[in-house]
Amino acid sequence: MNPDDYTLIQSNSQRPLQPELELEFGHFLINQCVDAAFCLGANAQFLYVNDATCRMLEYSREELLAMTLHDVDIDFALHNWSEQWRSLVKTALQKPLTFKSRYRTKAGRLFLVEISVTYVQYRGKEFGCAFVREKSDEIVELSVQKWIDELREAKNHLQQEVTQLKKKEAELGTSLSLLCSTLESTAIGIVAVNFDGDILSLNQKFLEMWQIPESLVLSKKCPRCKAFFESQLKDPETFARLIWEVSSQSDFESYEILELKDGRVFAHYSKPHWLGDQIIGRVWSIWDITDSKRTEEALRLNESRFRTLAETTDASTFLIRGTRLCYVNPAVEQLTGYTKAELLNGFDIRRLIKSKKRRQVRKQSEAGNFEYHEMCILTKNGIERWLACAVAQLEGVLDFGGHQIELITGIDITDYKYAESDLNQALEQAKQLSELRASFLSMVCHQFRTPLNIVSFSNSLIKEQVDKRTEKKIQPLLDHVEIATKQISQMLDDILLFSKAEAAKLNFEPQPLEIVQFCHNLVAQMQMNISQKPINFVSQLNSLTAWIDQKLLEPILENLLENATKYSPSNSTVDFYLSCQDEDIIFQVKDRGIGIPVVDQQRLFEPFYRGSNVDNIPGTGLGLSILKTLVDLHGGQVTVESEVGVGSTFTVMLPLVE
Numbered sequence: 001m002n003p004d005d006y007t008l009i010q011s012n013s014q015r016p017l018q019p020e021l022e023l024e025f026g027h028f029l030i031n032q033c034v035d036a037a038f039c040l041g042a043n044a045q046f047l048y049v050n051d052a053t054c055r056m057l058e059y060s061r062e063e064l065l066a067m068t069l070h071d072v073d074i075d076f077a078l079h080n081w082s083e084q085w086r087s088l089v090k091t092a093l094q095k096p097l098t099f100k101s102r103y104r105t106k107a108g109r110l111f112l113v114e115i116s117v118t119y120v121q122y123r124g125k126e127f128g129c130a131f132v133r134e135k136s137d138e139i140v141e142l143s144v145q146k147w148i149d150e151l152r153e154a155k156n157h158l159q160q161e162v163t164q165l166k167k168k169e170a171e172l173g174t175s176l177s178l179l180c181s182t183l184e185s186t187a188i189g190i191v192a193v194n195f196d197g198d199i200l201s202l203n204q205k206f207l208e209m210w211q212i213p214e215s216l217v218l219s220k221k222c223p224r225c226k227a228f229f230e231s232q233l234k235d236p237e238t239f240a241r242l243i244w245e246v247s248s249q250s251d252f253e254s255y256e257i258l259e260l261k262d263g264r265v266f267a268h269y270s271k272p273h274w275l276g277d278q279i280i281g282r283v284w285s286i287w288d289i290t291d292s293k294r295t296e297e298a299l300r301l302n303e304s305r306f307r308t309l310a311e312t313t314d315a316s317t318f319l320i321r322g323t324r325l326c327y328v329n330p331a332v333e334q335l336t337g338y339t340k341a342e343l344l345n346g347f348d349i350r351r352l353i354k355s356k357k358r359r360q361v362r363k364q365s366e367a368g369n370f371e372y373h374e375m376c377i378l379t380k381n382g383i384e385r386w387l388a389c390a391v392a393q394l395e396g397v398l399d400f401g402g403h404q405i406e407l408i409t410g411i412d413i414t415d416y417k418y419a420e421s422d423l424n425q426a427l428e429q430a431k432q433l434s435e436l437r438a439s440f441l442s443m444v445c446h447q448f449r450t451p452l453n454i455v456s457f458s459n460s461l462i463k464e465q466v467d468k469r470t471e472k473k474i475q476p477l478l479d480h481v482e483i484a485t486k487q488i489s490q491m492l493d494d495i496l497l498f499s500k501a502e503a504a505k506l507n508f509e510p511q512p513l514e515i516v517q518f519c520h521n522l523v524a525q526m527q528m529n530i531s532q533k534p535i536n537f538v539s540q541l542n543s544l545t546a547w548i549d550q551k552l553l554e555p556i557l558e559n560l561l562e563n564a565t566k567y568s569p570s571n572s573t574v575d576f577y578l579s580c581q582d583e584d585i586i587f588q589v590k591d592r593g594i595g596i597p598v599v600d601q602q603r604l605f606e607p608f609y610r611g612s613n614v615d616n617i618p619g620t621g622l623g624l625s626i627l628k629t630l631v632d633l634h635g636g637q638v639t640v641e642s643e644v645g646v647g648s649t650f651t652v653m654l655p656l657v658e
Helices: 019-030 052-058 061-065 081-094 138-184 204-210 223-229 236-244 290-312 331-336 340-344 414-465 471-501 516-526 550-566 623-633
Strands: 038-039 047-050 098-104 110-122 126-133 188-194 199-202 254-259 265-275 278-288 314-320 322-328 353-359 371-378 384-394 407-414 511-514 536-540 545-548 574-581 584-590 637-643 646-657
Touching: 038 052, 047 061, 052 061, 081 110, 081 126, 126 550, 188 204, 199 384, 223 236, 236 550, 265 511, 314 331, 322 340, 331 340, 371 407, 371 536, 384 414, 511 550, 516 536, 516 545, 516 574, 550 574, 550 584, 550 623, 550 646, 623 637, 623 646
Parallel strands: 536 574
Antiparallel strands: 038 047, 038 126, 098 110, 110 126, 188 199, 188 278, 254 265, 265 278, 314 322, 314 407, 353 371, 371 384, 384 407, 511 545, 574 584, 584 646, 637 646
16 A cells, blocks of 8 residues: 555545644654654654653653664664664565664663664655663563673683683693603703702603612712712712702802713713792703713824824825815925925915816725825925825814814825826827728728729629520639628728727717617518528517617627527527616527637637637628627627537627616
8 A cells, every 4th residue: 555545544434534634643643652652764863753752761852853863772883773774674664673772861761672663665755663662671681681691701711711721731731741751861861959959850861870779869868879979980079079069059050070980971060940030959960971082082092193104104194274284294395395384384285286186986985085186286496296195074083173174195196197198198199000090991991892893793794694505614603703702892891890990980879769670670681681590589578769879789780690690500590689677778699509619708809809610611800899899889798608519699788778
């Protein structure tokens, strides 16, 4: 129903009242209500109040219409009026908002009320219609509830406090347990004494160090306790004066060394135990320094021995700190021409040592803490001398005030260095001669190939011109010429490859190579020769890629396979195995041929050397020498196992990685 159309209807048969009369009836009706009623704007300002509201709050209508709800509602801030107003607008006429609050009268009296507010929108204006009923009888209940809430809050607070105390107690227990565990696990004996000389606390280490019997009462007042400690010490009087007779209230710290009759040495430290600004006792700490004392004595003895040894040896010995010498032996004076006084009085070591170069030793693990250097020094008269030196850093070995000291011990190798220079010149000349010989062999091989090619070509032409009448007589001769030509050509290839290897002109250039497929192709190529014996290739791997120089690997395997077939019976088979172990590729060629005598196996890889049982089998003796050189270029190794009349097995191992 539209509020504009609303009229007070007396009966169905009577006409509706006029609007002015209707307002008068409404005003009369609302002011006769017992409960307070008022209208509020969106900002909680009073827009209309009835008489009951004025009586309840003890304000006149004019005073209230100049006020807001905040002026009389002491819980106004708790109710969050802006939030309540949005809630009213959202629900509109569907549901009134009801809550309790406390109002204050003009005279200051507080009382409890129950409010019910309904949202109304009339002629474009928004306001809330509130009906208020006093609930003063519930204020006692509210106070009791407040006290109950406060008691409950206090109880919760106390529970939290108890929980925190229990937590702190647990933490203190953990800290105490950790402290006790720390004291028990330390290698130092600890004991705490009070004013009366009674031991308040001690750890197990203290009992173990002194080997105190269980029956002994630990107290300064106990004569047996004092007698027990004095019976174990070399100097009981000093112990009694410095330790036993010291008052627990003394405020100084002390450090003493105690020597026991059984040879042990204890360090003894004590300090007062403070609680705030008062001394309540004394704490003693004792630890075993027997090994340290023995080490100290050993260091002194080693220093004495070092000086004795250094003074009598012919090797030059320097001790250097920074750029200054702190010790030299007589051999240094004789070597350098300087006196000890000159060298040790602010002499800059850079004036003496011209150069120092580290040299790598073959077995570094056997060198210990030393490094090996070659050092060039400049003597007082300007002559250069060379030393082979062992250099070490000394830390704690000799006492030089805690500074790091460099020890240099050297022998004079000047004559050796000159001989080395002469040897290097000789090696350079030998290298030049080797290069000349390689050039000469290359030139000779080249010159031989030209007539050899002519002979081979002429032999081929003669074969084509031979008629059937003379074929039986001439053909064998021509075949011999062809075989001899091939043998000479192969020999020239071997000599040329050997000369390159000897002159170090072969470069090792590894590239990724699929090894299994390469071996298959090599065997297939060699089997194309109908005179070639069968080769049985067996690989443990289906595929393997490694960094190998193919141009060097091919002659290695060809040489092994050709030798195996050349020195085997015509009806035998050659076995060729490929495998991989750790970081090596293993090539193995096994034949069932004439074998190699043991005496010949020692020189098998020398140039031009052939076994004593090869008879008339052709060969130059260069193949295995070239093979060994090519294997060395790969950083690999080759071995042979052979028995005469049974056969030979050659094994080549090459690194798998680059």
